[in-house]
Amino acid sequence: MSKILITGACGQLGSELTAKLREIHGNDVVVATDISDPNPQMGDGPFEHLDVMKSGQINEILGKHQVSVIYHLAALLSASAEQKIDLAWDLNMGGLLNILKAARDNQIEKVFWPSSIAVFGPDAKKDGTPQNSPCNPTTVYGISKLAGEQWCAYFHRKFGVDVRSLRYPGLIGYKSLPGGGTTDYAVDIYHKAVQEESFSCFLERETRLPMMYMNDAVKATIDLMNAPAENITVRTSYNISAISFSPEEIADSIKKEFPDFEINYNPDHRQEIAASWPNSIDDARARRDWDWEPGYNLDQMTKEILENLPAFWDIKTV
Ligand SMILES: NC(=O)c1ccc[n+]([C@@H]2O[C@H](COP(=O)([O-])OP(=O)(O)OC[C@H]3O[C@@H](n4cnc5c(N)ncnc54)[C@H](O)[C@@H]3O)[C@@H](O)[C@H]2O)c1
Numbered sequence: 001m002s003k004i005l006i007t008g009a010c011g012q013l014g015s016e017l018t019a020k021l022r023e024i025h026g027n028d029v030v031v032a033t034d035i036s037d038p039n040p041q042m043g044d045g046p047f048e049h050l051d052v053m054k055s056g057q058i059n060e061i062l063g064k065h066q067v068s069v070i071y072h073l074a075a076l077l078s079a080s081a082e083q084k085i086d087l088a089w090d091l092n093m094g095g096l097l098n099i100l101k102a103a104r105d106n107q108i109e110k111v112f113w114p115s116s117i118a119v120f121g122p123d124a125k126k127d128g129t130p131q132n133s134p135c136n137p138t139t140v141y142g143i144s145k146l147a148g149e150q151w152c153a154y155f156h157r158k159f160g161v162d163v164r165s166l167r168y169p170g171l172i173g174y175k176s177l178p179g180g181g182t183t184d185y186a187v188d189i190y191h192k193a194v195q196e197e198s199f200s201c202f203l204e205r206e207t208r209l210p211m212m213y214m215n216d217a218v219k220a221t222i223d224l225m226n227a228p229a230e231n232i233t234v235r236t237s238y239n240i241s242a243i244s245f246s247p248e249e250i251a252d253s254i255k256k257e258f259p260d261f262e263i264n265y266n267p268d269h270r271q272e273i274a275a276s277w278p279n280s281i282d283d284a285r286a287r288r289d290w291d292w293e294p295g296y297n298l299d300q301m302t303k304e305i306l307e308n309l310p311a312f313w314d315i316k317t318v
Contacts, residue, residue, distance in 0.1 A: 001028075001029065001066070002066050002067065002068035002069075002109075003029055003030070003031050003046075003065045003066055003067045003068065003069075004021055004025065004029060004030045004031065004067070004068075004069045004070075004071070005031045005033060005061065005062065005065065005067040005069070005070050005071070006018050006021070006030065006031070006032050006033060006070075006071045006073060007033050007034070007050060007052050007070070007071070007072045007073055007074040007095070007099070008034055008052075008072070008073035008074030008075065009032035009033055009034050009038075009042060009047075009073070010032070010034040010036040010037070010038060010039055010042070011034070011073060011074075011176070011179050012171060012173060012176045012177070012178050012179050012187075012214075013073055013114070013168075013171055013173075013214070013217065013218075014032070014034070014042075014071075014073045015039060015041040015042050015175060015176045016041065016173055016175055016176070016214050016218055017071060017073070017218050017221060018030060018032045018042040018043065018045075019041060019042055019043045020218045020222065021071075021222070022042075022043045022044075022045050023043070024222070027043060027044050027045035028045060028046065029045075030045050030046075031045070031046045031047070031048060031061070031065045031067065032045060032046070032047045032048075033047070033048045033049070033050035033061065034047075034049070034050065034074070035049060035050070035051050035074075039176065041175045041176055046065070048061050048065075052072070052074045052091070052094075052095035052098055052099060053090060053091060053094050053095055053098065054098075055098040055101065055102065058098055058099065058102045059102055059105070059106065062102060062106045062108070063106070067106070067108065068108060068109045068110075069108065069109055069110045069111075069112075069225070070099060070102075070103060070108055070110075070111045070112070071111075071112045071221070071225075072095070072096065072099040072111060072112065072113045073114060074091065074095055075091060075092045075095070075114075075144075076088040076091050076092060076141070076180070077141065077178075077179050077180040077181040078116070078118055078139055078141040078142070078180075078181050078182045078273055079180050079181060079182050079184070079269075079270050079273065080179070080180030080181075081139065081140050081141040081144070081180075082139055082140060082141070082269070082273065085140045088140045088141060088144060089140060089143075089144055092141070092144035092145070092148065093144050093147060093148065093151075096113060096148045096151060096152075097151065099111065099113070100151060100152070100155045100161060100163065103155070103161050103163070104155060104159045104161050108161070109162065110162045110163075110164065110225060111161060111162065111163040111164070112163075112164055112165070112221060112224070112225055113148065113152060113163060113164075113165050114165065114166055114167075114168050114221075115145045115146075115148060115149050115165050115166065115167045115168070115236075115237035116141070116142070116145045116167055116168055117129075117167055117168070117169050117170075117209075117210055117277055117278055117281060118137055118139060118141050118142035118145055118182075118273075118277065119135045119137055119142050119145045119146040119149065119167060119237075120133055120134075120135055120137065120142075120277065120278055121134075121135060121136040121137040121138050121142060121276055122136070122138065122275075122276045123135075123136045124136075124278055125278070126278055126279045126280075127278070127279050127280050128280055128281070128282040129239070129278040129280070129281050129282060130239070130282045131234065131238070131239045131282065131284070131285050137276075138273075138276045139273055139276070142276075145167075145237075149165060149236040149237045150236065152165055152235065152236065152237070153235040153236045156235045157235070162229055163235070164224050164225060164227075164232060165236065165237035165238065166220060166221065166224060166237060166238050166240045166286075167237045167238065167239055167240060167281070168212065168217060168240065169183070169209065169210035169211050169212050169240070169241065169242065169244075169281065170182070170183025170186055170209055170210065170211040170212070171183070171211075171212055171214055171217050172186050172187055172211055172212065172213055172214060172301065172305070173187065173213070173214030173215075173217075174187070174190060174191075174214075174305045174308055174309045174312055175214070175312060182203075182209075182270045182273045182274050182277070183209055183211060183274075185201050185202055185203055185247065186211055186245075186247075186250055189201070189247075189250060189251070189254065189263070190254070190302075190305045190306065190309055191309065193254045193257075193258050193261050193306065194306060194309045194310055194313065195313075196258070196260075198261075198262040198263065198264065199251070199261075199262070199263045199264075200263075200264055200265075200266050201247045201263055201264070201265050201266065201267075202266065202267060202268045202270050202271070203247050203265075203267055203270065203271055203274050204247070204265055204267050204271055205246065205247055205248045205265050206246045206247075206248060207246055207247065207271065207274050207275065208244055208245060208246045208249075208279045208280075209244065209245075209246075209274060209277060209278075209279070210241055210242075210243075210244050210277075210278060210279070210280055210281045211242065211243050211244065211245060212240070212241075212242040212243065212294065213242065213243075213294075213295075213296040213300075213301040213304075215295065215296065216242050216294045216295055216296055219295065220240055220286075220292060220294075223290055223291070223292065224238070224286075224290055224292075227289065227290035231289050231290055232289060232290070233285065233289055234285055234289070238283070238285060238286045238289075238292075239281050239282060239283045239284075239285065239286060240281070240283045240286050240292060241280065241281035241282070241283040241294070242294035242296065243294070243296070243297055243298050243301070244279055244280040244281075245298050247263065247265065248263075249298065250298065250302070251263040253298050253299050253302040254302055254306070256299065256302070257302065257303065257306050258306070
């Protein structure tokens with residue numbers, strides 16, 4: 001039976017995507033891989049240690065498990081990448097090229113790779129940023145994602161690799177901790193709220209950014225991969241959008257459930273990254289080509305996270 005392989009499966013997105021794909025296709029069909037050790041959020045199923053910077057390891061595991069579909073998630077995120085620019089480039093670019101070449105050489109049917117709103121940079125229209133906006137990113141992360149988009153389009157055009165991509169906004173989930181992104185505050189804030197502590201925010205009060213609840217991100221990813229190839233008209237990466245909010249607005253949403261919750265603002269180096277990103281995104285092409293529609297607004301997301309986080313903390317502490 002052919003398998004689905006996920007790289008970076010132990011991360012914030014990978015843990016939840018792995019669990020969902022196992023629920024849909026069966027545990028044995030989904031091979032989770034990472035340089036880190038597996039976690040309970042991913043569910044049961046095959047796991048391999050795989051460093052995506054080592055092409056020999058990739059080819060060996062693809063052959064061993066008869067893989068036909070790859071979700072390539074391993075990367076260094078925006079804030080961490082600014083601290084380690086060499087590693088960010090080697091991992092984000094080298095890892096992607098290794099996967100694209102392996103997909104070409106092993107006749108892989110489909111590849112998913114995430115891009116990011118970090119591709120846009122300060123020259124893009126801030127509100128309703130269009131699909132074909134000027135992209136002049138100011139971070140190494142944004143540069144790596146923009147170059148990655150072009151490599152995906154190239155491998156599709158030149159070698160027929162069916163690689164599909166989304167420009168995720170900030171992803172917010174409660175099942176795993178964030179991995180060094182500029183939107184991490186919007187995950188951390190819920191953890192503080194349920195622990196009844198105040199929250200010190202590393203962005204300014206009114207910094208509005210595009211965001212998405214993890215359930216919507218997982219749904220969008222699977223819907224894109226299930227769409228007929230002839231419907232996919234964007235071979236760089238699709239704009240995708242759900243909600244946009246500022247730290248003040250997410251705090252107000254939390255206060256509807258926890259009226260005593262307090263937030264204060266201590267912006268750090270991540271404010272500069274956030275300031276170069278859009279406020280909101282125009283995702284008309286995703287809606288037209290594969291019927292994308294988000295399921296959660298800010299208050300719905302807040303309610304679901306605050307209901308489920310206490311159980312998460314119990315699981316973590318036993
Ligand atoms: N989380 C977000 O808000 C967000 C937004 C836009 C795009 N994305 C993209 O989605 C993808 C997943 O993001 P995430 O939030 O889950 O990241 P994360 O940092 O939580 O997880 C990344 C995973 O990659 C693994 N990894 C690191 N180096 C590796 C290597 N050499 N080989 C194999 N695995 C390695 C890490 O151990 C980690 O488990 C990334 O490509 C990221 O750029 C995420």
